[in-house]
Amino acid sequence: MLLLIAPAGIVLVLFQIVPIVFGANASFRDWQLFNPAQTWVGLKHYLYILGDSTFLTIVLPNTFLLTFLSVTLSLIGGLALAHYLHRNFAGQWLMQTIILLPQMIAPVIGAMMMRWVFNDQFGVVAAFLDWVGFGPISWLAQRWPSFFIVILTDVWIWTPWFALILLAGLRSLPREPFEAAQIDAAGAWRTFTHLTLPMLRPVIAVCVLIRSIDAFRTFDVVWILTGGGPARSTEVFSIYTYVETFVNLDFGRGSAAAIIGALIILVVAGAMYKVAGRVADVAR
Amino acid sequence: MMALCAKKSDRRYRWTDALAPGGRRALFLLATIAIVLLFLGPIVILVVTSLRPGWAVFYIYRGTDFTLQNYRDVLATEAVMHAFVNSFLVATLATIVSIGVTVSSGYMLSRFRGPIPRAWFGTIYVFRTVPYISWVLPLYLVCYHLGIYDTYAGILLPHIAVHICFFSWIMKGFFDGIDPSMEYAALIDGCTRWGAFLRVALPSAIPAIAALGILSWLYTWNEFLFALILTGHNTALITVTMAQFVTELGTAWNLMSAMAVMAMGPAIIITLFAQKYVVRGLRI
Amino acid sequence: MAQVVLEEVNKEYGSVRAVVDVNLTIANEEFVVLVGPSGCGKSTTLRMVAGLEEITRGVIRIGERVVNRLPPKDRDIAMVFQNYALYQHMTAYDNLAFGLRNRKVPEADIKTEVMHAAAVLGIEQLLSRKPRELSGGQQQRVALGRCMVRHPQVFLFDEPLSNLDAKLRAQMRIELKRLRERVATTSIYVTHDQVEAMTLGDRVVVMLDGRIQQAATPLVIYNRPRNRFVAGFIGAPAMNFLSVELQNSDDRLHAVAENFRIRVPQDRVGELSRQRTRDVVLGVRPEHVLMGEPRPEHGTGFDANVEVTEQLGAELLVAVRVGGATLLASRIDAEATLVLHQPLRLSLDPRGLHFFDRKSGEAIR
Numbered sequence: 006m007l008l009l010i011a012p013a014g015i016v017l018v019l020f021q022i023v024p025i026v027f028g029a030n031a032s033f034r035d036w037q038l039f040n041p042a043q044t045w046v047g048l049k050h051y052l053y054i055l056g057d058s059t060f061l062t063i064v065l066p067n068t069f070l071l072t073f074l075s076v077t078l079s080l081i082g083g084l085a086l087a088h089y090l091h092r093n094f095a096g097q098w099l100m101q102t103i104i105l106l107p108q109m110i111a112p113v114i115g116a117m118m119m120r121w122v123f124n125d126q127f128g129v130v131a132a133f134l135d136w137v138g139f140g141p142i143s144w145l146a147q148r149w150p151s152f153f154i155v156i157l158t159d160v161w162i163w164t165p166w167f168a169l170i171l172l173a174g175l176r177s178l179p180r181e182p183f184e185a186a187q188i189d190a191a192g193a194w195r196t197f198t199h200l201t202l203p204m205l206r207p208v209i210a211v212c213v214l215i216r217s218i219d220a221f222r223t224f225d226v227v228w229i230l231t232g233g234g235p236a237r238s239t240e241v242f243s244i245y246t247y248v249e250t251f252v253n254l255d256f257g258r259g260s261a262a263a264i265i266g267a268l269i270i271l272v273v274a275g276a277m278y279k280v281a282g283r284v285a286d287v288a289r
Numbered sequence: 290m291m292a293l294c295a296k297k298s299d300r301r302y303r304w305t306d307a308l309a310p311g312g313r314r315a316l317f318l319l320a321t322i323a324i325v326l327l328f329l330g331p332i333v334i335l336v337v338t339s340l341r342p343g344w345a346v347f348y349i350y351r352g353t354d355f356t357l358q359n360y361r362d363v364l365a366t367e368a369v370m371h372a373f374v375n376s377f378l379v380a381t382l383a384t385i386v387s388i389g390v391t392v393s394s395g396y397m398l399s400r401f402r403g404p405i406p407r408a409w410f411g412t413i414y415v416f417r418t419v420p421y422i423s424w425v426l427p428l429y430l431v432c433y434h435l436g437i438y439d440t441y442a443g444i445l446l447p448h449i450a451v452h453i454c455f456f457s458w459i460m461k462g463f464f465d466g467i468d469p470s471m472e473y474a475a476l477i478d479g480c481t482r483w484g485a486f487l488r489v490a491l492p493s494a495i496p497a498i499a500a501l502g503i504l505s506w507l508y509t510w511n512e513f514l515f516a517l518i519l520t521g522h523n524t525a526l527i528t529v530t531m532a533q534f535v536t537e538l539g540t541a542w543n544l545m546s547a548m549a550v551m552a553m554g555p556a557i558i559i560t561l562f563a564q565k566y567v568v569r570g571l572r573i
Numbered sequence: 574m575a576q577v578v579l580e581e582v583n584k585e586y587g588s589v590r591a592v593v594d595v596n597l598t599i600a601n602e603e604f605v606v607l608v609g610p611s612g613c614g615k616s617t618t619l620r621m622v623a624g625l626e627e628i629t630r631g632v633i634r635i636g637e638r639v640v641n642r643l644p645p646k647d648r649d650i651a652m653v654f655q656n657y658a659l660y661q662h663m664t665a666y667d668n669l670a671f672g673l674r675n676r677k678v679p680e681a682d683i684k685t686e687v688m689h690a691a692a693v694l695g696i697e698q699l700l701s702r703k704p705r706e707l708s709g710g711q712q713q714r715v716a717l718g719r720c721m722v723r724h725p726q727v728f729l730f731d732e733p734l735s736n737l738d739a740k741l742r743a744q745m746r747i748e749l750k751r752l753r754e755r756v757a758t759t760s761i762y763v764t765h766d767q768v769e770a771m772t773l774g775d776r777v778v779v780m781l782d783g784r785i786q787q788a789a790t791p792l793v794i795y796n797r798p799r800n801r802f803v804a805g806f807i808g809a810p811a812m813n814f815l816s817v818e819l820q821n822s823d824d825r826l827h828a829v830a831e832n833f834r835i836r837v838p839q840d841r842v843g844e845l846s847r848q849r850t851r852d853v854v855l856g857v858r859p860e861h862v863l864m865g866e867p868r869p870e871h872g873t874g875f876d877a878n879v880e881v882t883e884q885l886g887a888e889l890l891v892a893v894r895v896g897g898a899t900l901l902a903s904r905i906d907a908e909a910t911l912v913l914h915q916p917l918r919l920s921l922d923p924r925g926l927h928f929f930d931r932k933s934g935e936a937i938r
Contacts, residue, residue: 014394016390016449016450016453017412017453017454019431019450020446020449021412021424021450021454024424024428024430025427027427027430027431028423028424028426031427031430089320089324098564100321101568102561103324103328103329106556106557107328108571109507109556109557109559109560110332110511111513111528112511113511113513113531114335114531114549114552117335117545117549118331118332118334118335119331120535121331121334121338121542122334124542161327166571169568169571170571179656181654181655181656181658182660182661184623184645184658185654185658185659185719186660186671187624187645188623188646188650188652189671190646190647190675190676192675199660199663203661204662218418221420222420222422224514225513225514228513228532229532242420243514246426247422247518251518256426256430259426263420263423263424263427264423266422266423267420267423267424270419271415271419
């Protein structure tokens, strides 16, 4: 029976465990193109990054803010869309298709689309602003507008995911408590807050956990939309690591950044896992 | 009649029931329009842009000149076609191999108890949270040292390693959902353990595996970070090629749109014709 | 307090007619049980009264009000569901209080009501627990309490005991009866269990295929079933049916089948003679199949072949073969010594004979 997992095991070891060891090794060395000796430097890279004001004051806050806002907004949007789809109407399939599309197309394309939509001269938003009488806004030339577009795009991509999973959750809820609530004269909002939400809590907890871990490592959307700019103001953890490694060509420092990020997310995810478990348990 | 009861019960209590029928319909219509605008709008704009001649892109909200020239130009660019072929090959091969490898390991995890499944689960769970960037960096070094950087193996194997992580766990879920008593019956009827797996358990899991395969194919097709770091000119993938166009010829929106439309073709086709599997796949 | 009136009520799903022309008047404080096999329309009827289903045609009145267009919350009803439909994440207390809170009842009054209901149901100790920490019977009580605190005009019960095991069900049946005396309220109770129907109902309504087959007191339903379906559905073990031919001989009317011939009691001859057809179905409950010869004025018995016996301790169930048919006799002396595949002399209690039209299944009266 061990044979069954042998092929998977080999690939796993070679391309997951070996790289981690490799990366850990690199993070303690001066591993740059012009230093073939790869001198052991100990914790120098770690100390550098933990003292880097860009990392501490821009990259980390950006990463957490992006994670928090993207997950919260997609969850709210997803709940609304799930309720919208949770009924029988002609065209339900069509609407579900439309809602699914952003999740299905590549994030790279999604980000490109948004870049075009928010193009400060020819984008549809610029045309609309012009029509209502506002001057053009250079969305991607300032920090907060750029960040807003990054979050908007991420929410656009991930709301469908929440919607579809929550819809499945809604469909699996028993019908009787809702009928009892109808007889008990619970209003629409009270039914939602006192019945739907508590009953969906386990599903929501799992969704938020998975999505938070994913959002923490967002790369493609930010890379295409802003590249971390203007002037590194929208850099998130993945971009920072990438830039250190492949733009500055400092593998040692990049590896150290990668490991710091991995440790942060492991701790955060571990804590969230505990909370999610308790939340799901309360609802049961 | 019981089936009938089940069917009519699809109509559950909804918050809109609190509104008058007319108001409810208007609200519903408004929501529909908003959803179409928000979710389909950017895609439509992209498609329209891809059909406009180069000079008209800047006036895309006026004028009626449409052309297929952009598509002809894109198809004539060798690098782009090369990237399309590469993406197709990588997505297909990665999916087939990962599914083939994880079917058996997932089955093992589901049917056998002991330290190995537990260790396996632990490994998978930790890797699930490791940010891709933390992992793809050393992976680049490993591939470089193995001499498989910028070959198919160099991009395929890392993808397969990622898939293995998830899939074996997801497959375990599939097999957990299949009653093992069927296999016991097969064993008593003279099947070997392998026979019971291949002839009884596997066929029952096929629909779920199909859903997983479709999503994994699309995921690899859409993937960006691995493609960016682990491929060079030989194995350039479509997402990276597209991203380069965005940064390099930032103003040729008509060509970029045409390329993006082609690149999201598979996603749209899958959403339209295999939605059942997609919805099922998203929930796992 | 109110009466409930259903007039020509219909429910259709597309071309399927789930409830057909139901007419029923339920008096104030009357306890009516709707009973029938699954899919007979009994639950749909109840849900239309509750307002959980739209009424395709007809009128439902609660008290003096036509409620067809009223949402459930405005009908002044309360309902117990098959799986209790308790709010899983709320304590028992909050479950009871939820409906009152929705109606903006002051918290002090809510407390009084909840404590009172809890006292009646004996669940004071359980109020701080959540449903999943309660047993089936306790959950059932909480569900009842949720109805009681509101003092509605009508109680609706949708198979409330069917999730309980047999022993608990018998116990809850008795408690429900006791509760009825303390909280007299118009009630409609749906079940597929004929024992529940017989024991609980002031009146039993037997339904099949969306139509009311018979609505009467339990005893009338049992002793004078209006058709073959009602006769067969109510009573356990079920009524025996035997296709017989009516024959006149020696100035007497006889019911005759293969190896079977009994005299029709004099008081039934009149109604049977009015029938055009001679082919009828004879129905007789197992307890009316007796051992030995009848009294001479009732004619003669018949021979049957013992096929299976089931010892119940208090009585013996015997399945016998008569010609091509099988009859079940239930009240056989447990001490009787019967030999399998041996003939047995039996007779039928003349008071327990039912005759049905072979085609329509209607009782011949």
